[in-house]
Amino acid sequence: MTKITYIEHNGKNHKVDVENGLTVMEGAVQNDIPGIDADCGGSMACATCHVYVKDEWFKKINEKNEGEDDMLDQAYEPKSNSRLSCQIIVSDELEGLVVNMPEKQT
Amino acid sequence: MIKTDALIVGAGPTGLFTAHQLKLIGLNCEVVDNLDKIGGQCIELYPDKPIYDIPAVPECTGEELTNNLINQLKPFDIKFHLSERVDEVKKDGDMWIVKTNKGTSFNTPNVIIAGGVGSFEPRKFSVEGHEKFENKSILYSIKDKNIFKGKTVSIFGGGDSALDWAVELSNNCNVNLIHRRDEFRGAQATVNKVHELAKSKKLNLFTKFQLKKLNGSNEIESIDIEDDVKKIVNLKTDYVLGFFGLVMQLGPIANWGLNIDKKTVEVDTEKFETNQNGIYAVGDICNYPGKLKLILSGFHEGALAARACFKLARPNEKYRFEFTTSSKTIKNRLGVKGD
Numbered sequence: 001m002t003k004i005t006y007i008e009h010n011g012k013n014h015k016v017d018v019e020n021g022l023t024v025m026e027g028a029v030q031n032d033i034p035g036i037d038a039d040c041g042g043s044m045a046c047a048t049c050h051v052y053v054k055d056e057w058f059k060k061i062n063e064k065n066e067g068e069d070d071m072l073d074q075a076y077e078p079k080s081n082s083r084l085s086c087q088i089i090v091s092d093e094l095e096g097l098v099v100n101m102p103e104k105q106t
Numbered sequence: 107m108i109k110t111d112a113l114i115v116g117a118g119p120t121g122l123f124t125a126h127q128l129k130l131i132g133l134n135c136e137v138v139d140n141l142d143k144i145g146g147q148c149i150e151l152y153p154d155k156p157i158y159d160i161p162a163v164p165e166c167t168g169e170e171l172t173n174n175l176i177n178q179l180k181p182f183d184i185k186f187h188l189s190e191r192v193d194e195v196k197k198d199g200d201m202w203i204v205k206t207n208k209g210t211s212f213n214t215p216n217v218i219i220a221g222g223v224g225s226f227e228p229r230k231f232s233v234e235g236h237e238k239f240e241n242k243s244i245l246y247s248i249k250d251k252n253i254f255k256g257k258t259v260s261i262f263g264g265g266d267s268a269l270d271w272a273v274e275l276s277n278n279c280n281v282n283l284i285h286r287r288d289e290f291r292g293a294q295a296t297v298n299k300v301h302e303l304a305k306s307k308k309l310n311l312f313t314k315f316q317l318k319k320l321n322g323s324n325e326i327e328s329i330d331i332e333d334d335v336k337k338i339v340n341l342k343t344d345y346v347l348g349f350f351g352l353v354m355q356l357g358p359i360a361n362w363g364l365n366i367d368k369k370t371v372e373v374d375t376e377k378f379e380t381n382q383n384g385i386y387a388v389g390d391i392c393n394y395p396g397k398l399k400l401i402l403s404g405f406h407e408g409a410l411a412a413r414a415c416f417k418l419a420r421p422n423e424k425y426r427f428e429f430t431t432s433s434k435t436i437k438n439r440l441g442v443k444g445d
Contacts, residue, residue, distance in 0.1 A: 037369075039223045039353075039354050040147065040151055040152075041399050043151075043152060043155065045147070045151035045152045045155070046151060046353070046354070047351075048353070048354075069287065069289065069291075070264075070265070070291040073263070073264050073265065073285075073286060073287070073291065073350065073351075074229055074350045074351040074353075076229075076232060077232055078286060078316075080334060103232075106229065106353040106354075106355060
């Protein structure tokens, strides 16, 4: 289990334990955290699980997959620290990870 | 007004197989979909991606799956209403009156919602005030390219639509192409062409820029774009085009009086009926304890919903379960020779 904090655009925090091996997107969906839609269910075919990852974490998480930036082009207000949370795999190294959610996903 | 035994909303894999099941048991049906083609998410989101969990099909792409399902429907005459979105569903006695945004209306005892995550709509700009310019100086698709002749057009996006239109419109317009990073996801030949045109000043290329502000009262006069290091560039422009792909929105389904929670519709697991008699939900859009969002689950749900439709479409007949391997009636419907 790894502690992950999801911060909604309005500042509301959700600190939850997510099983290693799941994705950050699945952690949000399983814990009923609002702000991550994940319309395509994690197949990197939409951009509705978009999150912002602070610099210190951005370097630590697994690198972007091929095609992830193509999908992020279609995300709502993408920034240089944007990721698709369905592509971030939870592991012990991510203990304490904080992700911020955009104002909306679509 | 079109009369039919069942109306299917959504032409994705679940909607297609549900149509097949309806026709097998002798009911007629019509299908409406907001996309301009058959296949739903399979064709719009992942036509080239392999799927590995369709029973008895070790591997196929979204496009292959769609084509196979279309082939499976070949024996039947099914009318598809594409590029139409169902806007209204209203009760009229025992029937449902269904209307689309193009004015088509249906009279049917059964409505099967196989709508996935809703209908695909173009993703829009998020900057303040974009709504008031939309469909006037902000467009997300092009119906008549001649309106741009001699004008300045600012195109946003990095995919094929953005690039193709930038190349095309650079013939007789002043084109700004703006993209949030310096890599493009369009076809390489088009990307090369764009760079060539930029080099010879036939179009102005701004990479690592995004739209920051729209200026103008009734019509757009100029836009501010901002790059990674917050540098702002002001561009005079007549039109702003956004090509950011499609997003799925639940849309009008939310207004049909159904039990909706988290963009899904609650159903029972016997008929896949919603809280409204004669309205069913199958595939990704339905929810019940243990629901799996798999294509194979959609097939099962559609098969059961189709049987439920029989009762309302043929109230005076008894449904008899038959196998395709042995039933002469079914073989006749399929147009294959019986033994």
